[in-house]
Amino acid sequence: DIQMTQSPSSLSASVGDRVTVSCRASQSISSYLNWYQQKPGKAPKLLIYAASSLQSGVPSRFSGSGSGTDFTLTISSLQPEDFATFYCQQSYNNPWTFGQGTKVEIK
Amino acid sequence: QLQLQESGPGLVKPSETLSLTCTVSGGSISSSSYYWGWIRQPPGKGLEWIGNIYYSGNTYYNPSLRSRVTISVDTSKNQFSLKLTSVTAADTAVYYCARQLGSGTYYNQWFDPWGQGTLVSVSS
Numbered sequence: 001d002i003q004m005t006q007s008p009s010s011l012s013a014s015v016g017d018r019v020t021v022s023c024r025a026s027q028s029i030s031s032y033l034n035w036y037q038q039k040p041g042k043a044p045k046l047l048i049y050a051a052s053s054l055q056s057g058v059p060s061r062f063s064g065s066g067s068g069t070d071f072t073l074t075i076s077s078l079q080p081e082d083f084a085t086f087y088c089q090q091s092y093n094n095p096w097t098f099g100q101g102t103k104v105e106i107k
Numbered sequence: 108q109l110q111l112q113e114s115g116p117g118l119v120k121p122s123e124t125l126s127l128t129c130t131v132s133g134g135s136i137s138s139s140s141y142y143w144g145w146i147r148q149p150p151g152k153g154l155e156w157i158g159n160i161y162y163s164g165n166t167y168y169n170p171s172l173r174s175r176v177t178i179s180v181d182t183s184k185n186q187f188s189l190k191l192t193s194v195t196a197a198d199t200a201v202y203y204c205a206r207q208l209g210s211g212t213y214y215n216q217w218f219d220p221w222g223q224g225t226l227v228s229v230s231s
């Protein structure tokens with residue numbers, strides 16, 4: 001299985017901060033990497049697909065980059081509604097696997 | 108707008124079979140463009156992909172669960188289902204169904220939208 005490792009596991013940030021979350025794959029996955037946001041008690045929501053494509057309806061302050069083994073999710077200016085847990089997911093090989101999550105909390 | 112809704116028992120006894128159904132509305136499960144998947148999340152933990160199915164019945168399963176999992180589709184009801192046998196407490200989780208879509212090949216795909224999820228507890 002391809003292991004996905006996110007860092008950090010959690011972070012504290014203030015409204016307006018620029019936030020970056022990293023995701024590293026245990027082998028190259030080309031650009032087959034997706035990002036989801038999950039709020040407490042809710043289902044995950046797709047933010048970014050294919051490493052850098054913004055899902056329709058998702059604010060442009062979210063962006064994704066990377067290829068191969070190293071990927072980044074960036075929130076350019078953190079908003080109150082962005083506090084949540086973020087997961088990366090690879091679809092290069094079965095089984096699809098997710099990172100362990102990064103919880104973004106209010107400082 | 109496509110919507111998915113999970114349904115099934117919220118409590119299953121150890122060693123028994125967990126059975127869930129996902130009803131798709133606002134679109135056809137028979138679309139040739141999509142797979143339909145199950146993902147679970149134990150309380151307070153991360154996400155685990157269980158498997159997925161194409162409208163024709165073609166399936167892919169997570170090897171860690173393959174011996175206990177069956178996913179089936181009923182195109183007449185616009186539903187797909189999950190059966191997980193011989194459950195233990197480790198199978199307690201929120202179970203989500205989701206549409207899998209992507210680039211046109213099986214790989215490079217993503218999940219959107221997701222159902223709201225249903226908590227299944229395994230306990231006697």
